[in-house]
Amino acid sequence: MDNKKQKLSKLDLSRLLSLFTTNSLRNAVLFSGGIILFLAGTIFYGIILNLRENSLSEELKGKGFEKFEKPNILIDRKSFSLTLYEDTVAIKMYRASFGKNLSESKTKAEDNATPVGVYAICDLDSNHQYHKFLKINYPNVNDASEALRKGWINQKQFEQLKFEFYYAGCPNPNTVLGGNLGIHGIGKFDYILKNLPFVYNWTNGSIAISNEAIDEIFSVVQRGTKVVIK
Numbered sequence: 508m509d510n511k512k513q514k515l516s517k518l519d520l521s522r523l524l525s526l527f528t529t530n531s532l533r534n535a536v537l538f539s540g541g542i543i544l545f546l547a548g549t550i551f552y553g554i555i556l557n558l559r560e561n562s563l564s565e566e567l568k569g570k571g572f573e574k575f576e577k578p579n580i581l582i583d584r585k586s587f588s589l590t591l592y593e594d595t596v597a598i599k600m601y602r603a604s605f606g607k608n609l610s611e612s613k614t615k616a617e618d619n620a621t622p623v624g625v626y627a628i629c630d631l632d633s634n635h636q637y638h639k640f641l642k643i644n645y646p647n648v649n650d651a652s653e654a655l656r657k658g659w660i661n662q663k664q665f666e667q668l669k670f671e672f673y674y675a676g677c678p679n680p681n682t683v684l685g686g687n688l689g690i691h692g693i694g695k696f697d698y699i700l701k702n703l704p705f706v707y708n709w710t711n712g713s714i715a716i717s718n719e720a721i722d723e724i725f726s727v728v729q730r731g732t733k734v735v736i737k
Contacts, residue, residue, distance in 0.1 A: 563723040566599040579733040587706045601720040606712040616685025628732045629677040638692030638718045646684040690714045692721040
């Protein structure tokens with residue numbers, strides 16, 4: 508009698524495990540399918556939104572201009588936006604992503620934060636890892652002054668950064684403040700990231716916009732174009 512009970516118990520346990528395994532597999536498939544459908548839906552929604560976007564030339568003509576004479580850029584970390592201006596007139600706004608550390612402004616190398624202040628484009632790279640790159644002259648004099656006040660750099664380093672900011676174009680990035688930051692595209696993951704209906708901050712402190720957006724901006728700016736980040 509006891510042997511029969513043991514056999515029945517083992518059989519019941521085997522059936523229970525089989526049922527549990529089947530249900531778990533089904534739930535995993537349904538869950539994975541739900542995630543895939545959600546991501547596909549959000550990307551499709553983003554594609555629809557991007558299809559409705561006017562080109563820069565259309566926006567420029569719509570504001571009464573034939574071409575850019577005095578372009579400048581305003582970047583807003585709170586609204587995740589980059590706006591291209593003709594002098595004081597806003598022409599077109601682009602969605603922007605920032606450094607992974609958005610809780611503070613950049614003060615040191617490797618802090619993954621985006622700088623805040625008034626800068627200028629100091630170099631242009633049309634063949635970059637992230638499609639195209641507009642390098643800004645970070646650190647500026649205010650950044651260097653704050654670093655000097657806190658003892659992160661010495662007076663000689665401050666004077667060198669100040670000279671490079673005003674006369675050499677792009678300051679040396681090999682100090683405690685870091686550098687090599689700017690505005691760039693998304694690169695090979697452009698089709699996915701640009702179509703997300705939410706902002707994903709993933710850079711090392713630079714400002715990322717879609718490849719199409721950096722193409723438009725690259726065509727109208729130059730060395731010395733003002734870039735304000737707030």
